[in-house]
Amino acid sequence: MRTIKLTLAYDGTDYVGWQRQARGRSIQGEVERALAEIEGRVVIAVGAGRTDAGVHALGQVAGVQLAHGIETCALVRAVNAKLPPDIRVLGAEVAAADFHARYAARRKTYRYNLASGAVASPFGRRYAWHFRHALDVDAMRAAAAAFGGRHDFAAFQAAGTEVASSVRTVRSVSVEPADVVFGVPPPAAAPGLTIEVVGDGFLRHMVRIMVGTLVAVGSGRVPATQVQAILASRARERAGPTAPPHGLFLVAVDY
Amino acid sequence: MRTIKLTLAYDGTDYVGWQRQARGRSIQGEVERALAEIEGRVVIAVGAGRTDAGVHALGQVAGVQLAHGIETCALVRAVNAKLPPDIRVLGAEVAAADFHARYAARRKTYRYNLASGAVASPFGRRYAWHFRHALDVDAMRAAAAAFGGRHDFAAFQAAGTEVASSVRTVRSVSVEPADVVFGVPPPAAAPGLTIEVVGDGFLRHMVRIMVGTLVAVGSGRVPATQVQAILASRARERAGPTAPPHGLFLVAVDY
Structure with missing residues (x-):
């Protein structure tokens, strides 16, 4: 039995999220189904993080145990041949027998796309949160600085979530002007912003509530200093709204 | 009655093309339906070019005649409110009464996205033609130079097409290395190429056959000098295959 570490990219638009659910197509379910066809028995894929419905990944990581002796390069091709085109295995490598994609993750990087302009691009509707008004980048940067470091992020998790501790360490939050180009060259680029968050771990909806709060700051509804x-309040209702899932990308997981 | 020039962007993935068809959703049909709701009667939208099924537009132009006195800014908002999100009106302006979007077009710019890499990006599957192997850019550029100028492009039109003349003037064809980024920031960018073609008019499938031929050159199957x-042969079977529609964008129409 080998433990294999898979790196995956997916367009989450048409899925119920990473995690297998009673109803609907999940990324985990698709990956497990493709692997089971190769392995000839049930395979469990342990993801580094459970991306929500509609959230995308550029570098999700999953650990699987395979008895099949297939070479990793051939495995990538074989799994991709069985996966739908909106899920791709980017790479596979043999990991330590006790590798656990979630517990062993040291750092995760998420990115959120914001687009602005009078009209929302047809090419951005699946990949960015669109605003008609411009956002105040300086105010958002000042606000973002407050997230850095070790904090109790209880105000920034989905209401009703039960976790042992809501303390997390955020290593960096950057807010950068970026043309958000959607599969298309510059003329179609929408002026926008990219928010990148790096941390040791994240609570449920944490990045999306951080983004929703930064947008409230950038729109002038909440002062950056607040x-x-x-x-400190640890109160979910004090933070901004949960940003929609479609602007969010799990960029990378570091071990 | 005013003549209005509309500029449109659309993701052509889920449409049968610009032109209304007996079956399936067309861009023209959707635009005409939205306008008819505002105008209270049937409206005909004359497009600058008939993009094929699956082809996208960043700057398609359509002319419409409206009796309704709505201001152009309000018209953009009103039409967009009635259109599906994969079709957007980018702008509207009052044109000369005799403006005809097709006949008056002096120049059209098309762009084609090619992506390369071992694995096709899930974010490119709707917007680029993917190759596992690298393409020889220098050879493609040498071949592309032959298209410039006034030529009989009979070899580069869909077989069985009837037109009065297959002579067209191609002003430029550029082949540029370009990271093809799909709604997502650089880590997800696939190394690729962009082929841009500017001309006074195009035959059916002309850009796609030009691209298919350039790819045959870039893959080493056809010498650039050929x-x-x-x-000169005017023979469709001598040219390369028709590139798939999903990599093609109508970028702009100039008048």
């Missing part, structure tokens, strides 16, 4: 108080 | 002979 983010520290929102964190 | 393109001139293919043009």
Whole structure:
């Protein structure tokens, strides 16, 4: 039995999320089905993080145990041949027998696309949150600085979530002007912003609530200086709305 | 009655093309339906070019005649509110009464996305033609030069097409290395190429056959020097295959 570490990219638009659910197509379910066809028995894929319905990945990681002796390069081709085109295995490598994609993850990088302009691009509707008004980048950067470091992020998790501890360490939050180009060259690029968050772990909806709060700051509804108080309050209702899933990408998981 | 010039962007993936068809959803049909709801009667939208099923537009132009006195800015908002999100009106302006989007077009710009890499990006599957192997850019550029100028492009039109003349003027064909980024920031960018073609008019499938031929050159199957002979032959079977529609964008129409 070998433990294999798979790196995956997917367009989450048409899925119920990473995790297998009673109803609907999940990324995990598709990956497990493709692997089971190769392995000839049930395979469990352990993901580094459970991306929500509609959230995308550029570098999700999953660990699987395979008895089949197929070479990793051939495995990538074989799994991709059985996966739908909106899910791709980018790479496979043999990992330590005790590798656990979730517990062993040291750092995760998420990115969120914001687009602005009078009209939402048809090419961005699946990949960016669109605003008609411009966002105040300086205010958003000032607010974002408050997230850095070790904090109790209870105000930034989905209401009703039960976790042992809501303390997490955010290593960096950057807010960068970026043309958000959608499969198409510059003329179609929408002026936009990219918010990148790096941390050791994230609570449910944490990145999306951080983004929703930064957008509230950038839109002038919440002063940048208030983010520290929102964190300290540990009260979900003090933070901004949960940003929609389609702008969010799990970029990478580091071990 | 005013003549209005509309500029449109659309993701052509889920449409039978610009032109209304007996079956299936067309861009023209959707635009006409939205306008008819505002105008209260049937509206005909004359497109600058008939993009094929699956082809996208960043700057298609359509002319319409409206009795309704709505201001152009309000018209853009009203039409977009009635259109599906994969079709957007980018702008509207009052044109000369005799403006005809097709006949008056002086120049059209098309762009084609090619992506390369071992694994096709899930974010490119709707917007680029993917190759596992690298393409020889220098050879493609040498071949592309042969297209420039006034030629009989009979070898580069869909077989069985009837037109009065297959002579067209191609102003430029550029082949540029370009990271093809799909709604997502650089880590997800696939190394690729962009082929841009500017001309006074195009035959049916002309850009796609030009691209198919350039790809045959870039893959080493056809020598770059042969393109001139293919043009001169006026024989469709001498040219390369028709590139798939999903990599093609109508970028702009100039008047």
